[in-house]
Amino acid sequence: MKDLILAQLQQLVEALQAEGVFPADFSPTLQLDNTKDKAHGDLATNLALAGAKAAGQKPRDLANLLVARLQAQPELGKAVSKMEIAGPGFINFFLAQDALSAIVPRILNEGAQFGLGQQGQGQKVQVEFVSANPTGPLHIGHGRGAAIGDCLCRLLEATGWDVTREFYYNDAGAQINNLALSVQARVKGLGPDDPSWPADGYRGAYIQDVAVAYLAKETITADDQQVTGAADPEDLDAIRRFAVAFLRREQDLDLQAFGVQFDRYFLESSLYAEGRVEETVQRLIQQGYTYEEGGALWLRTTDFGDDKDRVMRKTDGGYTYFVPDVAYHLNKWQRGFTKVINEQGADHHSTITRVRAGLQALGENIPQGWPDYVLHQMVTVMRSGEEVKISKRAGSYVTLRDLIDEVGCDATRFFLAARAATSQLTFDIDLARSQSNENPVYYIQYAHARLCSVARQAEDKGYRWSLAEAEPVLETLVSEQEQQLLKWLARFPETLARAATELEPHQMAQYLRDLAAATHSWYNAQQFLVEDAAVRTARLALAAATRQVLAQGLGLLGVSAPEQM
């Protein structure tokens, strides 16, 4: 519908260029917006306003010309019942009733394919998210990353991309060493308050769990590895391997409970083992962007917009973290991912410039803005009216598992994905628990469940219908609520496309609330199971289409669509 009008506008612009009304270089991005006020019709374009200057006419005069020309198009006449010029020069389109209801058979015919796009054209995209180091359970911040990252993946899959979900972690650095030392201390029977407890040790109670399992020679099976405890208190390397596997498994269980599944786990140590770090360093040296100073090797990242140069190789001979980071991203590029999205917490935003600078310095013709980043702002957790400070080492923080257990997977996912990533998030646990009935996710799920219930009862009463029967009677869907609902249904494809293109899952969540609101309003305004077979069939068809779109939308957020509450 929208496409039809846009195509007509495009044709018109080209025709007017040929006639000399518009200059030949006039190429506006055609805008056809959903209106906020129904008095302004269904769709509106600002073409007369945007093109007034180019055409040398007053906006309203130009609008008159445009409308006259559009009215001469017979195809448009079928879809548009009325065009009006309003305000400073907007052209408002009022859609014909049968054009609106045509969305119902389209939805039901296309089924699960409805609204899906092909923008990705089957191209590969890699999305890296969560990427938590295995030094403790996942916390709420990781949860936000998991919710946003996974929803992004679902949106990209729905728009024709071949998505790889990847989780990168450091299994060999200083923090992992701290972890191993902490577990070793527990293995030897020490507690966090003991004077000889490691200075930077992890104090959380879960360290004790690791130690007990290690001594019991448990075999740990994580998604990407399997390790058996050696039970030897002196074998720090064995403790380290065991602890990493143990905490990886814990994270995997949390992610599984959260409905997130990765295609690949990427170990930082593999970059060293396969010589990729060393290779990256050598290439950077060859490219001439490095220099030695103060016993360290530096990369001239200031050549690529950084505010200071960065150390690559420390005086102790080890590499700083950003070198394997660059090696990892080179590897992504070499694997053929021309599109890569990194979803991370905003506290790591300084790595963006560094990684991109390193990639530029490699001279591989990697595009300057590659890879894409989606940064989410910090999550503040409130419990009992107080802010809970997140501190891994102190061991006091809210885990993702806590949230899933207390609030539920659906509500947690929705809550964490429903807000723009750029916005800071306050998660009040008491509120989420005590008022869970008023959580927006239930509002949407309830709309879905209600429509399922209607379908069940129609079935019980023998009110059968088919799409073929429904199509001729859809013109009976004339009430205010039905018209409104039809419009919202028609917006699903464009909402999906926008959310995917702009990497903003919250747009889908926002849309679903609006769609659910339109559903509830309709539900309360009219009966479905009425005597009049034509009206009943039309309404049942609309209900089925709405139910389907609600389920599709919830699926894109990774939230379930229950058939009853």
Next chain:
RNA sequence: GCGCCUAUAGCUCAACCGGAUAGAGCAACGGCCUUCUAAGCCGUAGGUUGCAGGUUCGAGUCCUGCUGGGCGCGCCA
């Protein structure tokens, strides 16, 4: 001091590459269940979009300055 994000109703947040009278939920107030699920609906109230300028037909949105909040600014990751 520098960089990134941010400031919208009492609270939590939206607002479609600049569009018409800035919208939802929660909280408040008033209505609606002998009818398909009241986890719902309908209505009322609530705003100088942090402040001051600028750009233009038009600014919550873009630019400049200021103020407040968050996060970074390591030879940690």
